[in-house]
Amino acid sequence: MKPEDAIAKLAEDIDEWFEEGRSILFVPNRFAQGRAIERGVAIVRKLEQIKASALKSLRSLITECASAPDKERMASLIKAFEVAAKLKSALHDELLDTDGEKKFVLLMNDIAASLDTTSQGRAALAELLGRSDSRVRAAAGAHLLINNLMPEHVIPILRAIDERNEGSSAEFTAHWALLDWELKQKTASLDNGKQKA
Amino acid sequence: MGRSKAPGTETAIGKASPDDPKHPGWPKGTPDGKGGQFRPKTDAEIGAETKARVIRLAARRALRIGALKLLRFTLKAAANVVPILDVVADAAMALDIADAVAQYWKLATDLTAAFDFAKQGPHSLEELQVSPGNYKQFSSYGDFVKLEPAQAMLAKRFGPAGDGYQYHHIVTQGGANADDLPAEQLQNTDKIVRLPTLLHEAVNGEYLTPAPEDPSISLYQWLQTQPYEVQREEGLKILRKLNILK
Numbered sequence: 001m002k003p004e005d006a007i008a009k010l011a012e013d014i015d016e017w018f019e020e021g022r023s024i025l026f027v028p029n030r031f032a033q034g035r036a037i038e039r040g041v042a043i044v045r046k047l048e049q050i051k052a053s054a055l056k057s058l059r060s061l062i063t064e065c066a067s068a069p070d071k072e073r074m075a076s077l078i079k080a081f082e083v084a085a086k087l088k089s090a091l092h093d094e095l096l097d098t099d100g101e102k103k104f105v106l107l108m109n110d111i112a113a114s115l116d117t118t119s120q121g122r123a124a125l126a127e128l129l130g131r132s133d134s135r136v137r138a139a140a141g142a143h144l145l146i147n148n149l150m151p152e153h154v155i156p157i158l159r160a161i162d163e164r165n166e167g168s169s170a171e172f173t174a175h176w177a178l179l180d181w182e183l184k185q186k187t188a189s190l191d192n193g194k195q196k197a
Numbered sequence: 198m199g200r201s202k203a204p205g206t207e208t209a210i211g212k213a214s215p216d217d218p219k220h221p222g223w224p225k226g227t228p229d230g231k232g233g234q235f236r237p238k239t240d241a242e243i244g245a246e247t248k249a250r251v252i253r254l255a256a257r258r259a260l261r262i263g264a265l266k267l268l269r270f271t272l273k274a275a276a277n278v279v280p281i282l283d284v285v286a287d288a289a290m291a292l293d294i295a296d297a298v299a300q301y302w303k304l305a306t307d308l309t310a311a312f313d314f315a316k317q318g319p320h321s322l323e324e325l326q327v328s329p330g331n332y333k334q335f336s337s338y339g340d341f342v343k344l345e346p347a348q349a350m351l352a353k354r355f356g357p358a359g360d361g362y363q364y365h366h367i368v369t370q371g372g373a374n375a376d377d378l379p380a381e382q383l384q385n386t387d388k389i390v391r392l393p394t395l396l397h398e399a400v401n402g403e404y405l406t407p408a409p410e411d412p413s414i415s416l417y418q419w420l421q422t423q424p425y426e427v428q429r430e431e432g433l434k435i436l437r438k439l440n441i442l443k
Contacts, residue, residue: 014257021301037267037297044264096258096398098405105412146410167247167439169406175438176409176416179431183423 003054003083004090010050011094013043051100054087058107062114074118078127081111085128085139092169101169112143123149134161138170142177151181241318244440248315248396251439255395256308258402263300310361311393319443322433325390327355327364334385338370341384363397364389367432369404373421374428382425396441403435 001009017040024036058080065076088104091097115122126149128140138161141154161174213222213235221242223231323329335341341355342364358364367390368374370383382388392400408419420428436442 011257014260015253018256018260018304022305033298037264040260040264041268044261044268047261048265048268092406093254094257095261096254096402097261098402102407102412105407109412142409165247165438165440166243167251171438172403172406173409175434180409183427 002086003050004086006050007047007087007090008094010043010047014040014095017043047095047097051087051091051103054083055103055107058084058111062111066114070119074115074120074124077111077115077118078124081108081115081125081140082128082131082136084108084111085136086133088139089135089169089173092172108139108143112147122147126150126153129154129157134168134170135173137161138173138177142173145177145181155181244319245315247440248319249312251399252308252311252315252393252395255311255399255402256304258398259300259304259307259395263297263304267297307361307394311395314393314396319440321443322390325392325442326386327389327391328386332386334381336380336384338384341389358391361394362391363394365392365397365400367436368425368428369417369421369432372418377421378425388429390436392441396439399439400435400441403439 017036021036021040024032061076061080065073068076084104084107088101088108091100091104112122112125115124118124122143125140125143128136129144131137131140137157141158141161144150145154145158155178158174158178161170162178164171213220213233215222215224221236223234223236225232342357355364366383367388368378368383374383404417404420405415408414408416411419420431423431433442
């Protein structure tokens with residue numbers, strides 16, 4: 001099972017645990033309550049393990065591909081970025097795990113920085129704009145736009161995601177990247193105006 | 198809590214039915230042979246689905262954080278305690294079960310309040326405000342809440358938000374804003390709304406996500422570097438995107 005699917009499955013286990021708890025936790029039976037609590041702790045332990053293991057694997061991949069030829073290295077880094085984007089979104093959309101999400105965002109930044117040392121630079125992320133998964137498109141688009149890369153291509157993709165109004169990680173990623181871009185454009189045009197004056 | 202596929206994954210497939218809110222279909226006899234086929238979801242259906250998902254997410258977050266605390270506690274306890282009885286009995290002894298159960302009860306109350314709120318559909322800003330059309334401003338949040346009931350009665354202030362509810366500041370009140378903006382601009386009846394605790398948690402969760410350009414800071418911190426009007430507008434947009442606000 002892919003880690004993002006495992007996260008979704010465990011998130012559903014949390015729902016089930018909550019439903020079961022309705023009948024168990026309200027009964028004054030210390031043993032049954034202990035069992036119920038133990039089950040919840042086990043689910044969370046598994047979640048923490050999945051996150052830690054995914055982070056470790058992706059970090060190793062970045063290190064290991066450092067000495068690979070340029071093309072292979074780029075392919076590995078793009079794959080790692082794609083996986084990290086899905087995991088980051090799964091943690092947000094399944095669990096609202098903002099701490100876990102941040103770890104994967106920082107990892108994606110490191111991947112993008114590694115891409116800067118390849119022949120195409122982080123513009124190589126443009127390959128991900130064609131993916132069917134909006135979580136991946138949004139993450140790649142945001143990284144490109146924030147670095148002022150291919151705005152004419154990226155902005156319509158991010159706008160389409162932003163307009164969905166489903167409150168998802170992809171939508172918020174697209175929204176904040178667009179806002180950041182718009183604010184920078186405003187500041188730049190104000191600065192230009194001042195210089196001209 | 199109900200199930201639904203997370204957004205963005207774009208793989209939700211099921212059989213169409215006029216009675217299934219997740220897979221709505223045209224009823225039998227619909228012209229042009231549409232009967233039994235999928236029909237597009239209405240904005241109201243999308244909104245209700247989003248809100249239910251957001252509530253479920255916030256509940257999962259609360260449960261996960263609660264269980265994580267217990268996990269850390271058990272790890273610490275396991276290092277200190279001489280192994281006795283079986284694991285469950287040990288856990289039962291080590292954990293503060295009463296506290297866990299109390300938190301569970303609170304979550305159940307919060308869930309009820311959130312789902313009752315969600316049933317009403319998206320709200321207008323006026324519906325969420327504590328005193329619509331009757332602007333009042335305060336020199337501090339304490340003045341707004343006025344926890345003492347007698348004083349609240351006298352001053353006609355607002356008291357606690359109520360069981361399963363919390364107050365939410367559309368323009369965040371802490372951090373740099375506390376120093377940079379006059380209290381009256383933050384603590385007033387236009388900018389403070391009453392939300393179910395779980396939806397408030399979900400809104401706070403969005404503010405805690407990493408900022409677009411610098412993920413070492415949160416969106417909460419990044420937004421506070423922007424002008425007041427941008428903060429207000431984006432505060433409202435977050436509520437709209439989560440389908441809390443119309």
